[in-house]
Amino acid sequence: MIRVTLDLTCSICDHDQFHLPVRADERQQVRCANCAAFKCYSADLENAMISLARDRRRRSGQHRADAA
Numbered sequence: 001m002i003r004v005t006l007d008l009t010c011s012i013c014d015h016d017q018f019h020l021p022v023r024a025d026e027r028q029q030v031r032c033a034n035c036a037a038f039k040c041y042s043a044d045l046e047n048a049m050i051s052l053a054r055d056r057r058r059r060s061g062q063h064r065a066d067a068a
C-alpha cells in the first residue's frame with residue numbers, strides 16, 4: 001500500500017488521503033487512509049477522478065443554464 005493525496009474525498013470522513021494498492025496486491029482496492037473505507041477499485045480510479053473533474057466543470061458552468 002502507498003499513501004497518496006487524491007483529488008477525491010472519502011464519503012465517510014471527508015479525508016483526501018487514500019491507500020493505493022501496489023501491483024502485487026490482489027484486491028486492488030483504494031481505501032481511505034483515515035477510516036479505511038472502500039473508495040473504488042484502482043482500475044476505476046482514473047475514471048472516478050475524470051468524472052469528478054467533469055462534474056466540477058459542469059457545476060461551475062451551471063450558472064448560465066440556471067438563468068436561462
Ligand SMILES: [Zn+2]
Nearest residue numbers: 010013032035
Ligand atoms: Zn474515510
